[in-house]
Amino acid sequence: MKTNVFHYVVIVLYVVAIVFPLYWLVSTSFKTHLQTFAIPPVWIFTPTLKNYEEVFVLRDFNPYLLNSVIAATISSLIAALVASLAAYSFSRYEIRQSDNLLYFLLSTKMLPPVAVVIPMFVFMSTLRFTNNVLALVILYVAMNLPFAVWMMKGFFDAMPKEPEEAAQIDGCSFIKTFMKIVLPQVIGGIFATFIFIYIYAWNELVFALVLTYTNVSQTIPVWATGGLTTYRGIMWGESGVVGTITIMPVLIFAFLVRKHLIRGLTFGVVKG
Amino acid sequence: MHIPFFSSKRLLRYALIAPALIWVIVFMIFPLIYSLNLSFQTWQPPEPPIYVGLKNYIEMLSDERFGNALQNTSIFTIGTVATEMAIGLLVALSISRLKPRIAEKVNVVSVIPIVMTPVITGILWRMIMHGDYGILNYYLSMLGLGRYSWLSDPKLTLFSNMIVDIWHWTPFVALAFTAGISAIPREPLEAAQLDGASYWQTFKNIMLPYLRTILMLVLLLRVVEAILFFDINFILTKGGPGVRSEMVSLYVYKNAFWFWNLGYSSALSYIVLIIADIIGMALFFIVIGRKKK
Numbered sequence: 001m002k003t004n005v006f007h008y009v010v011i012v013l014y015v016v017a018i019v020f021p022l023y024w025l026v027s028t029s030f031k032t033h034l035q036t037f038a039i040p041p042v043w044i045f046t047p048t049l050k051n052y053e054e055v056f057v058l059r060d061f062n063p064y065l066l067n068s069v070i071a072a073t074i075s076s077l078i079a080a081l082v083a084s085l086a087a088y089s090f091s092r093y094e095i096r097q098s099d100n101l102l103y104f105l106l107s108t109k110m111l112p113p114v115a116v117v118i119p120m121f122v123f124m125s126t127l128r129f130t131n132n133v134l135a136l137v138i139l140y141v142a143m144n145l146p147f148a149v150w151m152m153k154g155f156f157d158a159m160p161k162e163p164e165e166a167a168q169i170d171g172c173s174f175i176k177t178f179m180k181i182v183l184p185q186v187i188g189g190i191f192a193t194f195i196f197i198y199i200y201a202w203n204e205l206v207f208a209l210v211l212t213y214t215n216v217s218q219t220i221p222v223w224a225t226g227g228l229t230t231y232r233g234i235m236w237g238e239s240g241v242v243g244t245i246t247i248m249p250v251l252i253f254a255f256l257v258r259k260h261l262i263r264g265l266t267f268g269v270v271k272g
Numbered sequence: 273m274h275i276p277f278f279s280s281k282r283l284l285r286y287a288l289i290a291p292a293l294i295w296v297i298v299f300m301i302f303p304l305i306y307s308l309n310l311s312f313q314t315w316q317p318p319e320p321p322i323y324v325g326l327k328n329y330i331e332m333l334s335d336e337r338f339g340n341a342l343q344n345t346s347i348f349t350i351g352t353v354a355t356e357m358a359i360g361l362l363v364a365l366s367i368s369r370l371k372p373r374i375a376e377k378v379n380v381v382s383v384i385p386i387v388m389t390p391v392i393t394g395i396l397w398r399m400i401m402h403g404d405y406g407i408l409n410y411y412l413s414m415l416g417l418g419r420y421s422w423l424s425d426p427k428l429t430l431f432s433n434m435i436v437d438i439w440h441w442t443p444f445v446a447l448a449f450t451a452g453i454s455a456i457p458r459e460p461l462e463a464a465q466l467d468g469a470s471y472w473q474t475f476k477n478i479m480l481p482y483l484r485t486i487l488m489l490v491l492l493l494r495v496v497e498a499i500l501f502f503d504i505n506f507i508l509t510k511g512g513p514g515v516r517s518e519m520v521s522l523y524v525y526k527n528a529f530w531f532w533n534l535g536y537s538s539a540l541s542y543i544v545l546i547i548a549d550i551i552g553m554a555l556f557f558i559v560i561g562r563k564k565k
Binding site for chain 1: 284285286288289291292293295296298299300301303304306307310362363365366367369370378379380381382383384385386387388389390391392395396397398399400402405407410439443444446447448451452486489490493496500502503506507521524525528529534537538541542544545548549552553556
């Protein structure tokens with residue numbers, strides 16, 4: 001019985017350590033200036049939307065939000081499409097050197113982003129393609145493809161081959177077989193992969209930090225690195241608002257794919 | 273005429289993988305080849321680049337600031353990964369003893385820090401660790417443990433970065449281990465219990481062998497990510513005060529985009545790349561090797 005009490009204490013401390021900072025972030029976004037600095041900290045209060053007004057109206061947050069949505073959505077759609085074709089081929093056909101190709105893709109996941117971004121900055125500057133959301137889209141596709149191929153290959157591998165073979169014997173074209181037979185069976189897996197790469201793109205900092213300069217293309221993380229402090233220090237209420245708005249979509253998405261989360265985070269090796 | 277290689281079926285399978293491979297090669301690998309070339313040059317825009325051979329790599333050997341960054345990254349990596357593995361394992365063992373319905377809820381909570389935007393995690397902890405108004409100091413002083421300058425005390429800032437990383441990634445380790453523990457077959461565990469084995473004996477002799485692959489895999493992923501730690505380092509302390517919490521990725525970034533040493537920073541980035549990839553691939557093949565047996 002003693003070990004049981006110990007384990008409960010561990011769990012309670014663990015949950016509090018995670019939830020408490022998150023609650024504090026969200027509650028700060030609804031506090032007045034006075035409540036934010038109140039000692040002792042205020043736990044129950046009448047929420048105010050003043051900070052939200054501040055961020056959306058006075059700080060003109062919308063362009064950054066829009067850039068983040070565009071960069072993450074377009075790049076994830078392209079990456080999911082391109083990766084699903086490659087993953088299908090790797091899963092179904094004999095590809096020469098397929099193991100080496102897959103390891104090659106995996107190894108790019110270990111590349112330091114700062115190593116890729118220096119030459120990329122030179123290229124994009126030469127092509128006058130900096131400060132453009134499309135430049136981010138291109139890089140986010142490249143960043144997410146290896147992971148997407150690995151994860152989707154796992155879903156294709158788990159799918160029976162017989163229905164496709166039967167369809168092909170019946171004379172169905174590849175495109176028809178893929179759309180009618182294959183896709184409906186792995187659509188859940190493709191959706192989970194899409195959510196994953198969406199989160200990665202949404203959270204990305206280094207590429208956007210180097211390649212974007214103004215609200216024409218800057219994403220939320222880049223703007224948040226500098227936009228939430230002044231010479232007087234941290235802007236508390238605004239930090240709470242931007243933090244809350246930025247993590248909400250990610251938390252909702254992650255909740256939708258939580259069954260696949262461990263599989264995704266371990267490149268499909270651990271089937272959670 | 274029918275040439276086998278160009279038969280439509282053969283062509284198709286390569287046509288399907290080509291876009292993915294080409295995209296990655298053009299936008300990831302080709303830039304790296306270019307920056308390898310750049311690493312043999314000195315280039316401080318707007319001056320034109322000059323080839324200098326191995327000068328950048330030789331200079332690195334006596335670059336004390338790079339040495340400092342390497343040391344910080346080593347301390348950070350060993351400290352955070354060891355702590356995350358230990359706490360993560362403890363939490364996973366505790367979760368595995370909960371009722372499935374409650375365990376499921378705890379697992380949902382675990383997801384939160386893992387998927388949170390790192391920049392926001394940094395901003396959140398910058399507020400929590402604030403010297404005057406931070407909630408951390410408030411509760412510490414209430415417990416009589418004193419107040420600390422988490423973000424400006426030279427002795428503490430590296431440690432503060434580590435705390436945030438541990439908060440960020442321990443839940444991932446816990447989730448992975450929870451998945452691993454739930455995949456262990458029940459019979460040997462129950463048999464051990466009947467035989468009166470202690471908890472520690474059961475863990476060491478029955479659970480650990482089953483968990484070995486996951487342990488190595490989690491170790492691999494955490495070590496590589498810790499070596500490349502950047503976002504929170506950039507937000508929380510910007511490597512400061514001075515260079516006390518500056519890690520390798522941040523040093524490479526500053527060299528390129530604050531000091532505009534594009535050649536030298538390329539050389540530095542290659543060393544970081546080699547370190548991360550060698551450690552990563554070595555651990556990876558240990559994992560795969562074990563899996564095949």
